[in-house]
Structure formats: C-alpha cells, structure tokens
Amino acid sequence: MLLERFATEANIFVPESALKWNQTEPQPGQFDFVEGDSIAAYAARKQMVVHGHTLVWYAAIPQWVSQLTSEQEAKAALERHIAVEVSRYRGKIWAWDVVNEPIEPDDDLENSYRNSVWLRSLGPNYIDLSFRLARAADQRVPLGLSEYGIEYATRTSRRRRQALLTLLQKLRDQNTPIDCLALQSHLDAGQVLDHVELTSFLRDVVKLGYRLLITELDVNDVKIRGTDRERDAAVARHLDEYLDIVFSVQRPMSIATWGLSDRSTWLREFYKRADGSPLRPLPLDADLNRKPMWAVLARYMAQ
Ligand code: XIL
Numbered sequence: 001m002l003l004e005r006f007a008t009e010a011n012i013f014v015p016e017s018a019l020k021w022n023q024t025e026p027q028p029g030q031f032d033f034v035e036g037d038s039i040a041a042y043a044a045r046k047q048m049v050v051h052g053h054t055l056v057w058y059a060a061i062p063q064w065v066s067q068l069t070s071e072q073e074a075k076a077a078l079e080r081h082i083a084v085e086v087s088r089y090r091g092k093i094w095a096w097d098v099v100n101e102p103i104e105p106d107d108d109l110e111n112s113y114r115n116s117v118w119l120r121s122l123g124p125n126y127i128d129l130s131f132r133l134a135r136a137a138d139q140r141v142p143l144g145l146s147e148y149g150i151e152y153a154t155r156t157s158r159r160r161r162q163a164l165l166t167l168l169q170k171l172r173d174q175n176t177p178i179d180c181l182a183l184q185s186h187l188d189a190g191q192v193l194d195h196v197e198l199t200s201f202l203r204d205v206v207k208l209g210y211r212l213l214i215t216e217l218d219v220n221d222v223k224i225r226g227t228d229r230e231r232d233a234a235v236a237r238h239l240d241e242y243l244d245i246v247f248s249v250q251r252p253m254s255i256a257t258w259g260l261s262d263r264s265t266w267l268r269e270f271y272k273r274a275d276g277s278p279l280r281p282l283p284l285d286a287d288l289n290r291k292p293m294w295a296v297l298a299r300y301m302a303q
Helices: 002-009 034-045 073-089 117-122 128-139 155-173 194-205 226-250 293-299
Strands: 049-056 093-100 143-148 180-184 186-188 212-219 256-257
Touching: 034 049, 049 128, 073 093, 073 117, 073 128, 093 128, 093 180, 093 293, 117 128, 117 186, 128 143, 128 155, 143 155, 155 194, 186 226, 194 212, 194 226, 212 226, 226 293, 256 293
Parallel strands: 049 093, 093 143, 143 180, 180 212, 186 212, 212 256
Antiparallel strands: none
16 A cells, blocks of 8 residues: 555655645634644654645645735734744654745746745745744754756756855845755756756855755656656666765755655646656656666665
8 A cells, every 4th residue: 555655665754735834724823734743643653754845835825825915914924824833843844844936037036036925925035034933933953945946957947046046145144044955856857967057056055054855856757758667767867867966965864755656646737748658757656666766766875
C-alpha cells in the first residue's frame, strides 16, 4: 500500500496541501488541523520528520484572505495564522517553508516580486515580517524561503536567480531570521542545466550563510521520447547532473520528492505527453517498483 511505502522508502514526510492556508484556516480564526495532525501522528509513529509546507503563499488561500486589502487587516491575519500554525507544530517540523514563491519576473513588478495579496497589502516587507513571526512562534525550527525555476540556461531562470539572490542578500542585510533556501527542484529532463551559473548562484547563497534544502523534487519527462526504460534513464541522468551541482556546493539538509510514485504526481494535471502515456517523474513507478531515479537519490544520500 502506498501509505506504508512512504515509511519504508523515506524518513521525511511532506504534506502536499494539508498545511496550506486554505486547509488550515478556511475562515478567519477558525483553524482546522485534522489532516495536518494525522500526518504528524503518522510521521511520529514511523520515526519520520515532517516538512512544513507552507505558511505564506500567493496561492491556496481562502477567499477571505484573497480579499484582504488594508495593511492592518493583512498584518493581523498573518500574525494570527503564523503564530497558531507554527506553535501547534512546534518541535514536530523539520523545517518550515515560511514564504513560498515570492519571485515572479513575469509579473513585471519592482525587484521581480510576485504579485500577491501580501505584496499588495503589506509591500515587500511582508517577507521579513513573516519570518519574524515564525521565529517568535518557534525559536529553533529552521526557517526557509522556497522558490522554483532557477536551474536552467534560459532567460527566465537567469532572471529568477538574479532576483532571488538580490532578495536573499536584502534579507541578510535586514537580519531577517531566515536559515535556508528551499530549492523546490521541479526539474525538466528536456532542458539544459546551467552548470556554471547555477553553481555560482548556489555558492553566493551559501556565502550569505544560508543552508540548502531540496523540497519538491520531481523530473518532468514530458518531452523525453523513447521507451519507458529510456525515459527513466534520461530522468535519472538529469537528476544525477543536478545533484552533482548542488552537492558540489553544499550537501543539502534534506531531499524530498513531490510525491513518491508515478501513480500520483501533481504534474499529470498540467503536462500531457504527445504519445499520451503517463509521466514518469518520481522514484517509484506506478506499480511501486524502484526506478533508476531511486538509485541516484540513494547514492547521493549515502554521501
Ligand atoms: C501543488 C500540489 O501538488 C497540487 O496538488 C495542487 O493542485 C497545487 O499545488 N510548488 C509548490 C507546491 O510550492 O505547493 C505545489 O503543490 C507545487 C508547486
């Protein structure tokens, strides 16, 4: 059974939606931790840790949050939400994705900040504020900022790396209590990794004193042609190349994939292969057999 396989294959459990705002505080001040608590209990039983995903995001917010406009109301909402959720799971979370995806160059805003209810109501300072609130609620848990889309030799990746580094530098200058950069690592086996620029970006991040985590790894094979075996080999190769870059800079605190088996991957909703066959982006295939990607992960984790 899939649930049991989580415990035999991994020691970190990542709630895909259970800790997002629309689930945990659907109405102002009315919290619902039923699913989060059951995940935390399962993880504790299996001696796994739980990754905290996520506190402050532009998406997966209930309507009342998306309608916040005044600075005062938005601040009060953030204060309550972060205090309640972080305190509830104090001592149970491996690391928190405090702010998720704050960068979007395509939104064409100052410093490539992503347009969101938080940016509109509080300005860019919502990021620093969120980390301070999280730190006040749990003095020990590692606090991270999570971002995607920074790996490739493309204009988009380049712009995202630049904006992200500028932001991380600014947070350091402000003494924001932030510990790590969570590399979501939604990879695409059909693209070319930017070895030189990605390495130098990660070095700069580490020089600023950040730890790295890999938090949402999957390798999209939507554009890879061939048999299942050839596709699995391409996915494994791409991951090997990526992990080689990351590990050459710093061993990440943890590596988590976004799902375990090809049987259920969020990518299925968004990407369809030309040949109509299902995607194969995760370490176990749809029948829960280990794929070459699994072996690559095992090899790096043994380092
Ligand atoms: C995804 C979930 O996996 C989907 O089920 C949901 O429909 C949308 O969100 N980056 C993130 C995650 O930080 O929260 C997203 O999760 C995937 C991309």
